[in-house]
Amino acid sequence: MKKSILGWVALCALCGPARADVVTHISDDFSDGLRTKTGATDTNWWRTNGTLSVVSGQLEWASPGTFQAITGDVPTSTLVQAGDTIELTFNFRFAAAPGTQASGFRFGIYNQSGTAATDVAASTDNDKGYFANISTGATMAHQVRRETGATLPIIAGTDFTQIGANNTTSPGITGTLDQNASIKIIKTASGVNIVASVNGTEYLNVVDASPVTLTFDEVAFGSASNSQTLLFDNVVVTFSAVPEPSSLILVAAGGACLWTRRRFAFKKRRDSEAPVG
Numbered sequence: 300m301k302k303s304i305l306g307w308v309a310l311c312a313l314c315g316p317a318r319a320d321v322v323t324h325i326s327d328d329f330s331d332g333l334r335t336k337t338g339a340t341d342t343n344w345w346r347t348n349g350t351l352s353v354v355s356g357q358l359e360w361a362s363p364g365t366f367q368a369i370t371g372d373v374p375t376s377t378l379v380q381a382g383d384t385i386e387l388t389f390n391f392r393f394a395a396a397p398g399t400q401a402s403g404f405r406f407g408i409y410n411q412s413g414t415a416a417t418d419v420a421a422s423t424d425n426d427k428g429y430f431a432n433i434s435t436g437a438t439m440a441h442q443v444r445r446e447t448g449a450t451l452p453i454i455a456g457t458d459f460t461q462i463g464a465n466n467t468t469s470p471g472i473t474g475t476l477d478q479n480a481s482i483k484i485i486k487t488a489s490g491v492n493i494v495a496s497v498n499g500t501e502y503l504n505v506v507d508a509s510p511v512t513l514t515f516d517e518v519a520f521g522s523a524s525n526s527q528t529l530l531f532d533n534v535v536v537t538f539s540a541v542p543e544p545s546s547l548i549l550v551a552a553g554g555a556c557l558w559t560r561r562r563f564a565f566k567k568r569r570d571s572e573a574p575v576g
């Protein structure tokens with residue numbers, strides 16, 4: 300009997316990859332007309348420069364200026380197990396066609412480094428994380444960068460290192476059409492894998508063996524030298540945690556107990572129903 304239970308536990312623990320639990324941290328469609336948090340999956344939005352307001356159900360960042368950012372607060376998430384993933388997806392568009400700029404549009408996932416974001420303040424200067432650096436206009440030189448928070452501002456400064464090679468084949472962002480983009484950070488056995496996509500096409504897929512952080516509580520959007528107004532909508536941040544091996548064993552052990560109890564009950568019933576003599 301003991302042998303069968305152990306076998307059952309081992310089988311359960313090994314039967315394929317465990318399904319991750321996906322939690323939606325943020326799902327902001329700006330339908331409340333506010334850039335402040337009013338619901339469970341809503342959030343607060345801040346800017347380092349320019350004017351930030353909700354216009355016609357979209358977050359409008361007017362006159363962003365050069366190398367400026369907007370940020371959104373995210374519930375703290377830590378990547379622990381290989382496979383744990385935090386992902387940002389959103390819609391965006393330029394109000395006027397952006398100029399040719401190698402790092403024209405930026406988006407990333409960050410750690411606030413203990414000083415929470417507020418408007419037009421130095422509190423986001425020390426934030427660290429990863430961002431995708433997507434070119435605008437005719438340029439095609441897209442990159443992923445790791446930022447340490449050592450020099451101001453967030454999503455710019457001189458405190459970043461390029462991870463992996465440039466993508467020089469995917470198109471830059473042009474025109475004023477609505478676009479969709481995403482960036483996700485996936486824990487690997489010894490580092491992180493960063494994947495960024497634009498309009499369903501994977502632009503960047505790189506691995507960083509020296510993560511600057513595994514804890515994230517912020518997303519950021521940046522404008523380099525484009526001064527055009529940007530509009531954002533349907534910002535979604537999800538966190539997927541792969542169950543820890545210990546919880547898998549517990550689930551398997553629970554299943555084994557249930558199986559044993561059922562088997563015992565069945566045997567007892569069979570014995571009591573057996574003809575006597």
Ligand SMILES: [Ca+2]
Pocket residue numbers: 328329330355356357532533
């Ligand atoms: Ca909307």
Ligand SMILES: [Ca+2]
Pocket residue numbers: 410411412413414415416422423424425426
């Ligand atoms: Ca900070």
Ligand SMILES: [Ca+2]
Pocket residue numbers: 424446448449450451452453454455456457458
């Ligand atoms: Ca910086």
